[in-house]
Amino acid sequence: MSQEFSENYRVQLPVFEGPLDLLLYLIRKNEVDIYDIPISLIVEQYQQYLDLMRLLNLDVAGEFLVMAATLSHIKSKMLLPKAEEEAEEEDPRRELVARLLEYQKYKEAANLLLNREQAGKDVFVREFMEERVKELAEDVSLERMEFEEVDLFHLIDAFQELFKKRSLEDIRKVVVERVRVVDRIAYILERLKEQEAINFEDLFAGSRTRTELVVTFLALLELIRLQVVKAFQGANFGPIQIRRAVALDDERMKSDYITGLVDKEDDFGKGENPVNN
Amino acid sequence: MEKERIRSIIESLLFISGEPLSLERISQVVREAERKELREALEELRNEYESGGRGLRIAEVAGGYQLETAKENAEYVARLVKTKPLRLTRPSLETLAIIAYRQPLTRIEIDQIRGVDSSGVVKTLLDYGFIQVMGRKDVPGRPLVYGTTKKFLEFFRLKSLSELPSLEEFYAQAEEQAGGQGELYSGKYEESQISDVKSESADAGSDVCGEMKKESGGDEEK
Numbered sequence: 010m011s012q013e014f015s016e017n018y019r020v021q022l023p024v025f026e027g028p029l030d031l032l033l034y035l036i037r038k039n040e041v042d043i044y045d046i047p048i049s050l051i052v053e054q055y056q057q058y059l060d061l062m063r064l065l066n067l068d069v070a071g072e073f074l075v076m077a078a079t080l081s082h083i084k085s086k087m088l089l090p091k092a093e094e095e096a097e098e099e100d101p102r103r104e105l106v107a108r109l110l111e112y113q114k115y116k117e118a119a120n121l122l123l124n125r126e127q128a129g130k131d132v133f134v135r136e137f138m139e140e141r142v143k144e145l146a147e148d149v150s151l152e153r154m155e156f157e158e159v160d161l162f163h164l165i166d167a168f169q170e171l172f173k174k175r176s177l178e179d180i181r182k183v184v185v186e187r188v189r190v191v192d193r194i195a196y197i198l199e200r201l202k203e204q205e206a207i208n209f210e211d212l213f214a215g216s217r218t219r220t221e222l223v224v225t226f227l228a229l230l231e232l233i234r235l236q237v238v239k240a241f242q243g244a245n246f247g248p249i250q251i252r253r254a255v256a257l258d259d260e261r262m263k264s265d266y267i268t269g270l271v272d273k274e275d276d277f278g279k280g281e282n283p284v285n286n
Numbered sequence: 287m288e289k290e291r292i293r294s295i296i297e298s299l300l301f302i303s304g305e306p307l308s309l310e311r312i313s314q315v316v317r318e319a320e321r322k323e324l325r326e327a328l329e330e331l332r333n334e335y336e337s338g339g340r341g342l343r344i345a346e347v348a349g350g351y352q353l354e355t356a357k358e359n360a361e362y363v364a365r366l367v368k369t370k371p372l373r374l375t376r377p378s379l380e381t382l383a384i385i386a387y388r389q390p391l392t393r394i395e396i397d398q399i400r401g402v403d404s405s406g407v408v409k410t411l412l413d414y415g416f417i418q419v420m421g422r423k424d425v426p427g428r429p430l431v432y433g434t435t436k437k438f439l440e441f442f443r444l445k446s447l448s449e450l451p452s453l454e455e456f457y458a459q460a461e462e463q464a465g466g467q468g469e470l471y472s473g474k475y476e477e478s479q480i481s482d483v484k485s486e487s488a489d490a491g492s493d494v495c496g497e498m499k500k501e502s503g504g505d506e507e508k
Contacts, residue, residue: 026377027402033464043464072402112399113460114453118383119376121451125442126374131360132345132443133367134352135304160376236373254373 026161028076029112031058034162036109043109046102048087052080061165065223067230079105159242159249161230167209167249168226175213175222188221193228201238201253209240209249287319292327293334297353306350306440348439349446372414381407382416382438387453390420390431408432416441 035054036043059077062069086101196215200207212229216222229251232238239254295316299307309328313321328351332344341356355363374382377400384399385391396404411417412432420433439446 027400029401036464043461070402076401108401109464110457110460112401113464114456115380115383115387115399117456117459117463118387118450118453119379121456122379122383122386122442123374125444126379129441129443131357132343133355133360133363134440158376236375 027070028055028073029109030160031055031073031162032076032105033109033113033116034160043106046106048080048084048102052077052084055080058162058165061169065165065168065227157242159240163242163249164209164226164230164233164240168222171210171213172219172222175216175219188218188224190224190228190231193221193225194232197225197228197232197238197251201251206241206250206252209251212251287323289323289327289330292316292319292323293331296324296327296331300344300351300353303352305436306347306352308350311350345443346445347443348436352440375407377402377404377407378410382411382434385411385417385432386434386438386447386450389433390423392423392429392431394429396432 032051032055035051035058036046039047039050039054041047041050055077059069059073062073083101083105197212200212213222213225216225229238229240233240236254239252241250241252242248243250296312299312299315309321309325312328313319313324316324319327328344332351334340335343341359342353343356344351345354380400381396381404384396388395388399393404393408396408408417412419414437415435416438417432418435420431422428423431434447438444444450
C-alpha cells in the first residue's frame, strides 16, 4: 500500500475499539497468561497494529499512542536491573493488568446486556413499540447461536492475510483506475441484497488491484460502523462472514448512506498511480 | 371488592398503561381494594397468562408489571408492527454496563475504565434516555455524574439494578477471557472488588448499587 491513500481518504472510526481492546485481543491471540504478559512480544505486535491501522488510514486515536508509550515504559522498566533496595518493587506490569481485567469485567457485563437485549427483541410492549427492532426471525435467531461478532482487529488480521496472499499473485497488468469507497459500498450492499451472508474473502473476489482491495476493505469498515452490516466468525480465528444487519430492501436507505459519503471523498483516487509491482 | 373484579380491573390497567405499573401505582388507582388483595390478584392474573394458550404475558420490569406479547408470537407481531431499529453498539453496551455498575460516575471515570474517549457514546445514551445526569461530583470542576434510568431497566427488562449479577461474578469470566492462568495477583485484586451489587433496594428508579454510593460520596440523588 502506498502513500497515495493518505492524502485522499481517512476512515473515521470514532468509537470502534480502543487500546485496551487491542491489548486484550493480542493477549488472547497469543494465548499468553495475563498475569505474566511477555511484554516485548506484545509491544512489538501492538506497534505492528498501529502501523497497519495508519497504513489503512484508520484514524488512530491519541489513546493508542499514549498506550504505546506506556507499554514502552513498562518494557524499559523490566529491562532495568533491579536496585537492591527496591528488590520488593512492584511488577511494572501490575497496574496495566489490573486495568485490563477491570475493563474485561465490564465487557462481560456488556455481553450480558447484549443477551438481554436480544432476548427482549421477541417481546413487544405497547410503549416500546416504536423503538423496537424490527428484525424478523430469519435474520437473527439461528445464526446467532453459532457465530460471534468479530471486532476490528480480527478484520484487520483477515485483511492482512488476504492482502499478503494477493500480493503474491503479482498483478502485472497496469490499470489506471478510479476506485471510490462509495462504489464499493454500493457493491457490497448489492451483493448482500442477493445473499444474506458473504464470506469475507469473497467480497474481494472481484478486486484486482491493491487499491481495489484497500478501498473495498474501507467500504466494509464504513458499513460496519454504520451498523448496516455485521461481521461474524464461527470458531475462533476461523473464516469471517459478512451479514446484513438491517433489511436492505429499502432503496432510500441505501442511497442515504451513499450520498452521505460522496462529498467527503469525491477526490479519492485522483493522485493515484498505476500499481507497480 | 370481588377478586374476579380486581383481576379484571388490573388487566385493563396493564393493557392501557404505557409503562410498567408498580403495585404502588395500581393501589393508588384501585383505592377500593387492599394492597394485599391487589398483589394476589396480580399473581393470579400472571399465572393465568402463564398457564398457556394466551398471546400475552405479565412480566416484572423496572419495579412494576407490564403486559407484553408472548415470545413465541414474535415473528407474527413483527410482521404487523413496523418498528424503527434501535440497536446498541458494543461501545454503547460497554459504557452502559460501566454506568450501571458504577453509578453515579463522571465521564472521565468512564474514559479511564474504557481507555478511550466516551463523550460521543455518553451523548448517544443520554439521547436514548438510558442514562441521565444525576448531579455533580464534589471535586474541582464539579463534573456531571451519570446514572441509569428507568428506561434502561425497561429496555433490558430488568426488575431492578439488583437483578444484575454482581461484578465479581464476571471476574472469573474476565480472567478466563483474558487468558489468566496464574494466581500471581488474584488475591490483591479481590480487595478492590466491589461488594454487594445485590444489595436490597426496593425502588427501582433510584436503585443504586452499594458500590455506587461509595463512589459518589453518597450525596447525590437525581
